[in-house]
Amino acid sequence: MAANSKEKQREYDRTWRTRHPDKVREASLNRKHARDMAPEELLAHRSKRAVYSRDYYSHHKREICALTRAWKLRHAESVKMANKLYWERTRESVQAKRLSLRMDALGYYSHGTMECACCGNRFLSFLTIDHIDNNGAEHRRQIKAAGGSGLYGWLKRANYPAGFQVLCWNCNCSKAYSKDHVCEHKRKSCHTTEKNLYELSLNN
Ligand SMILES: [Zn+2]
Numbered sequence: 001m002a003a004n005s006k007e008k009q010r011e012y013d014r015t016w017r018t019r020h021p022d023k024v025r026e027a028s029l030n031r032k033h034a035r036d037m038a039p040e041e042l043l044a045h046r047s048k049r050a051v052y053s054r055d056y057y058s059h060h061k062r063e064i065c066a067l068t069r070a071w072k073l074r075h076a077e078s079v080k081m082a083n084k085l086y087w088e089r090t091r092e093s094v095q096a097k098r099l100s101l102r103m104d105a106l107g108y109y110s111h112g113t114m115e116c117a118c119c120g121n122r123f124l125s126f127l128t129i130d131h132i133d134n135n136g137a138e139h140r141r142q143i144k145a146a147g148g149s150g151l152y153g154w155l156k157r158a159n160y161p162a163g164f165q166v167l168c169w170n171c172n173c174s175k176a177y178s179k180d181h182v183c184e185h186k187r188k189s190c191h192t193t194e195k196n197l198y199e200l201s202l203n204n
């Protein structure tokens with residue numbers, strides 16, 4: 001429906017309602033409320049509504065998104081405030097869920113050792129999930145995961161597929177930024193593994 005005719009329809013409805021207040025009141029009294037429905041009836045009602053909403057949304061997605069964007073721009077301050085309140089209310093549960101997803105993934109891909117597969121680092125806050133084939137950036141784009149928790153959630157939903165390992169940030173970055181995708185620790189010239197550092201300190 002064109003925006004113009006839609007506006008006309010709305011205008012017509014508004015006028016009709018102001019002209020027939022009795023009918024409006026009667027309709028509202030006759031409308032059955034969810035609280036008056038039997039459980040099965042309520043369930044059927046809700047699933048019918050859900051099908052309708054999904055269908056409506058899929059046919060009007062662009063329009064709805066544009067309207068929502070425009071509304072958010074007009075109410076930027078309230079949106080900011082609502083987001084802040086929402087975050088304050090849900091922060092703890094969101095963080096707990098993220099942590100549990102992260103621990104599950106780290107546990108699975110480190111085979112329960114919770115350590116870096118390269119240097120053995122065991123500081124939990126240093127550990128990351130590494131894409132063994134170095135296709136992390138592309139993969140994150142594919143699954144639209146902006147940060148770590150997105151990946152952790154995806155790994156769980158995909159039932160922890162092969163192709164991942166646990167590395168610490170250092171090893172992960174060293175592997176990612178070297179031309180041949182090999183961590184500095186794996187090179188013969190390297191003397192900086194924790195074990196080597198310990199031996200060097202003993203020799204000096
Ligand atoms: Zn490491």
Ligand SMILES: [Zn+2]
Pocket residue numbers: 118119170171174183184185186
């Ligand atoms: Zn390493």
